[in-house]
Amino acid sequence: MFLKILTVAGLASFEIYAAIPAGFAFGLSPWVILVASIIGGIAGVFVAAFLGDSIRKFFSKNKAPKETKPPTGLVYRIWNKYGVIGLGLLGTITVGAPVSLAVGIAFKAPVQTLITWCCIGVITRCVAFTAIGYYGLKLL
Secondary structure (H helix, E strand, O other): OHHHHHHHHHHHHHOHHHHHHHHHHOOOOHHHHHHHHHHHHHHHHHHHHHHHHHHHHHHHHOOOOOOOOOOOOHHHHHHHHHHHHHHHHHHHHHOOHHHHHHHHHHOOOOHHHHHHHHHHHHHHHHHHHHHHHHHHHHHO
């Protein structure tokens, strides 16, 4: 049982879309799945935030400065429209916390604020998908 819970938490640190169905496949309680996926997801946020910042510093230290062009593109427009809250909350819900954190760190967002909104996004996503999985299985 402990190994199953640890597997769900480990999967949630990378991708919650895989963790919650795995928990139901293991036959775990929805409450156990919810708690394990929240803990794993939040752990993934902190690991991605702190490793991402050190990786960015390593690469920027060994790279020569280049000319800066005016930023354009879809991601930049979304960043300008929704900011840190949109990136942390909506980005975590749609594509996951590691990707949201990588984009936020690349845009030089305040890391503490980004971590806070990513954690809120992880909790929201875990609650929603666990409820969908539980009630979806009830329909079968």
